[in-house]
Amino acid sequence: MRLFNTMLFLTCSLFAVAVVNTTQAQETETQYPRVKAVRLDFKGFQAVSDQYVLGNIQLREGMDYSQTLVDQSLRALYKTNYFEFVEVKVEGDPKDEVVVVFELVCKYLIQQIRFNGNEEYSDSRLAAKTELETNQALDEYQVSLAADAIKEYYVDKGYPDIEVDYRLIRDDETGYATVNFDIDEGGKVKINRISFKGNASFKDKRLRKVLETKKASWISWLTGTGKFSEVKFKEDLELLRQFYRNEGFLDVVVDENLVEFDFKTEKKVRITITVDEGQRYYLGDMSVLDATIYTEDELLRQVQIAPDDAFSPESVDEAATAIREHYTSQGYLETRVRAERVPNMDSRRIDIVFRVRESEKYYVESIKVEGNTKSKSRVIVRELALRPGDVFDLKRMETSENRLKNTNYFEDVILSPETTNVPGRKDLGVAVREGRTGNFSFGAGFGSVESAVFFVELSQANFDLFNWRSGFQGDGQKFRFRASIGTSSNQIVISFEEPWLFEQRLAFGVELFRSESDYNSTEYNELRTGFEIYLRRRLFELVEARLSYRLELVDIFDVAGDSDTIDPNDGVPDTFEAAEGEEVVSKVGLTFLRDTRDNLLFTRKGNRSSILSEVAGLGGDVNYYRLEGRMAHFIPTFDTLEQSFSIVARTGTISPYGQSKEVPFYDRYYLGGPESLRGFEYRDIGPRDSDTRSDEAIGGNTYGLVSFEYLFRIAEPLGLVVFYDWGFVNSDDYDFSPSDYGDNWGIGARILLMGSPLKLDFGIPITTPDGADDGAQFNFSFGTRF
Structure with missing residues (x-):
């Protein structure tokens, strides 16, 4: 047996050697012809240079001929999109030298794009819709898509009868082509009225709300309403059918062929939609089958429908989902619930059976x-x-x-x-x-208070303080650096926050700042330098608490008068002159905040309320305590233009204690400007210094503010507002008397620019407090008022 295995091994080895030798011999005998030349043969005009074509061909003179390289060259040439047809021919002795000939049929190049018959829109605007360019290879399919794009643009702009054809004029000598788009605009049509026939159960006004198609109005130039689109209108008819079905009219018929278009003029049309409501169906009895974990009553308590309600397929599906979610919230993840309908056509009642297939608990x-x-x-x-x-x-x-x-x-x-x-x-x-969590930005901002400001800001929302190898990213911390310089202020802020201190839902933060400004008053400049540390935690529901400690050095300088020799006749308040110099403010604050707003920019509903208590005097040079409450409430009114009504209310008092006889003027209350009374100058509402001839406000210890605003959001980035502001500032603490109040009304705009809301407000005073300027004010600033 061993001898047989040895002989078999030797035989296999000899056979393998023989096969290898045979293969090597065949490879030695196989010879590829050499490429003597590569020649280009253009059939018709030549649209590109020889060098361009040769740059896409893999074969070169002196190389061995390779069919693989030929195939690669063909793919490269077709990929350029300059050739209609490419064929390769080989001339010469296949055992010696060959000439490789590329026969090429070029595509025409677009020399010019013309628009004929367009009166409403310019050539440049239409050209942007085509996505065609001159010197681009002519592709008739792309030209047809461009014609469709032009037509779609016109339809969207309210031209339902638009016709767009294209003509191609080719020059066989030059290889250039002219693309002509022949446009018959057909006239712009605006929807003058939308009405209904056969709608006994719902008024026209209710049905019009279902439709996306709207009639023209005085602001249609901004909102884009009043245009007729056939595609959108067909979708609206289906929305109308769904609305009726979900109101119990399961047999409703809205026939597109019965829609009437009455052209009041050539440019105005009245649309009448005929509705055949049919009979209304109602919910009958509801039951649950195959449920063993929960009782039928317990499961039916999860649904929001009841017998005798109008039958709604959508509500029934939502009820089945609610029952399933009751299971899945308890770990029965694979439970399935199917709603079976049992109709009774005589009583027009539809019974619902919720059939449950329960799963194990996970x-x-x-x-x-x-x-x-x-x-x-x-x-x-x-x-x-x-x-x-x-x-x-x-x-x-x-x-x-x-x-x-x-x-x-x-x-x-x-x-x-x-x-x-x-x-x-x-x-x-x-x-x-x-995602990207870091941000670096720089630019300029403008406001009616701070004038021009140039800034640079670096922030990282997923910061890691102790991991430079990862680029200081990945630990969920917050970091921000901002520096700004302007005509009336300059500022440096560095802040850091750890949102999960000791792996608890407790935020810890610290902020270092230096802020210099001269816009608070024309009589002095102010510099604040210091830091703040805080803890923030969600207490319950949406209420969070913030405990903070702030230490800052306040420097009042460049006072217009001379603080060493206070002169009541120099026109500068004695309060400002006496305060010139530096004071240290050391204070602790506790804030409770609840915020339920649906949108931070264009808010329609929700509430933001806060209560602040603050004590200064843990060291430092001043002693006072502050109590302040703020509230902003938003009420949606009408869905048209996303209208809403908002109420802003604020009140607060600040009191000195201990050795301090008064609160420093720079921490008192003032009103006026874009964030409070918009019909008055910034910080112009407040008590005056009775011992001087200055009209400058020196602030008060108690204030109140109420503001009403009505918003129309007429476009995605634009809203218009009408507002009324009322407020007062009194000298004494806990003096809430509104006797010396100021109020104003006005109009404004809210514009969303690069993610930030720009507020433009023109306020007109109604009642002017003593000493305040009674001229109308135009305010503009970034951010929200809340």
Whole structure:
């Protein structure tokens, strides 16, 4: 047996050697012809240079001929989009030398793009819609798409009868072509009225709210309403059908062919939509089948519908979802609920049977995080409302997903349960995609108070103070550096915040600042230098508390008068002259804040309320305590133009104590300017110094402010407001007498520029307090008033 194996091995070895020798011999015999030349043969005109073509060909003179290189060259030439047809021919002896011939048929180049018949829109505007350019290879398919784009643009602008054709004029000698777009605009049509027929159950006004198509109005030039679009109108008819079905009219018919278009003039049309409502159906009895974990009554309490309600398919689906969410919130993740409908056509009642397929209960086995290339895993895990061992609650999983999205660290966040090998256990999978959290910006800003300001700002929302290798990123801390210099102020601010101190939901922050300004008054300049440290924590619901300590050096300098020889006749308040120099302010503050606003820029509903208590005198040169309350409430009114009404109310008092006989004027209350009484100059509302001839306000210890504002959001980045402001400032603490008040009314605009709201307000005084200027004021500033 051993001898047989040895002979078999020798035989196989000899055969392998023979095969190798044969292969080498065949390779030696295979010879490729050499490329004698590469020749270009243009059929017709030549649109590109020889050098351009040769640059895309892989073969060269003197190389071995290779079919692979030929194929690569063909792909490269077609990819340039300059050739209609390319063919390769080989001439010569295939065993010696060959000439490789590339026969090329060039595409025409666009020499000119012309628009004919366009009266409403310029050639340049239409050219931007085509995405065609001169010297570009002519592609008739792209030209047809360009014609469609022009037509779509006209339809969107209110020209439903627009016709767009194209003509191509080719020059076979030069290889250039002219593209002509022939446009028949057909006249612009505005919708003058939208009415309905057959709508016995709902008024026209209610049905018009369902439609995206609106009639023209005096602000249509801003809102874009009043234009007829066939595509949008068909979608509106389907929205109308859905509305009726969800109101119980399951047999409703809205026939597109019965819509009437009555042209009042050539440019105005009245649209009448005919509705066949049919019969209305109502909910009958509701029951639950196959539920063993919860009772029928317990499950039906989760739904928002009841017998005798108008039957709504959408509401029934939502009811089934609510029952399923009751299960999934308790860990029964794979429970399914199907709503079965049992109609009774005689009574027009539809019974609902919720059929349940229950699953086992699941718990969280482990948390798996992936995709976090910068952020530490703990930054992600600490935001989760689920922990290993918890009941796997889908609602808490959704809450966790929203928390991670709200950090703004990630572009994408997806949380999902993942199967494990352990019965009754699932892993919580967390997949994230890192986003850009750092920001560097510089620029200029303008305001009616601070005039021109030039600034530079560096911020990092996912900062890591102790990890320079990662570029100081990944630990969820906040860092900000801002420096600005302007005509009336300059400022440097450095701030740092750790939102999870000791891995608890407790924020710790510190801010260093230096701020110099001369816009508070024409009589003095002010410089504040110092720091603030704070702790912030969410207490309950949406209420958070902030405890802070602030130490600052306040320097009042360049006072117009001479503080060494106070002169009541020099026109400068004695209060300013006496305060010239430096004072240290050391104070502790406690703030409670609740914010439920739906939008921080164009707010329509919600409330923002805060209460501040502050004590100065833990060291330092001044002693006072402050109590202040602020509230902003927003009420949506009409959906048209996203109208809303807001009320802003503020009040506060500040009192000296101990050795301090008065509160320093720079920490008192003033009104006037873009954030308070907008019909008066900045800080112009307040008590005056009775011992001097100055009209300069020196501030008061008690104030009150009420502001009413009505907003029309007429476009995505633009809102118009009408406002009324009322307020007072009194000298004494706890003096809330409104006897010497000021008020104003006005109009304004809110413009969203690069993510920041610009406020433009023109205020007109109604009642002017003693000493204040009674001229109208124009204010403009960035930010919100709240």
